[in-house]
């Protein structure tokens with residue numbers, strides 16, 4: 001990494017932190033960023049003003065500042081204000097999550113009307129779901145395939161070929177038989193490399209609209225994610 005890009009990487013999170021803090025302390029003053037809104041066709045249930053906005057759904061009304069019910073069928077990517085890509089910025093995702101959960105925290109609504117309490121809770125649940133889904137590569141990929149009507153069965157994966165399954169059996173056996181943390185860590189390391197490689201391949205397939213290929217790769221990611229869990233479990237046993 002060059003010196004220039006590393007200083008850029010360092011500068012960005014700082015700016016984001018400041019922005020989050022600003023929004024946290026000024027939610028009632030400058031609300032345009034966090035109180036983002038949805039389609040111009042919807043109106044505030046409280047003051048009837050149109051909920052103007054661009055890309056992201058309305059959590060609060062800009063006019064009366066009152067919390068809104070969740071918009072129907074809004075994409076998780078839009079809720080989390082993320083690019084709709086498989087390789088989304090997970091740091092940005094987490095910051096957005098923290099930001100939204102702060103503004104939707106039940107404590108903010110304890111003195112408000114039952115309706116506002118209900119809407120804030122529903123919004124909070126939705127934000128949680130969107131965050132959890134987009135956070136992990138597997139659920140994110142599955143979510144991206146959803147509109148195409150493609151699903152990976154929970155238990156059986158017809159997409160996984162015999163050679164791949166054999167490779168997985170061997171890796172799983174190696175984890176079972178490992179006697180030292182070094183051995184397990186080494187398997188964990190190569191699993192991470194494999195997951196990163198698969199993530200890149202899935203991103204490419206999704207960008208090219210190669211959905212069958214993306215699905216097959218997601219099956220592989222699912223297996224390797226299981227290996228990763230198994231590695232963690234084994235390490236805790238050896239410690």
Ligand SMILES: [Zn+2]
Pocket residue numbers: 044045046047048049061062063064065066
């Ligand atoms: Zn309003």
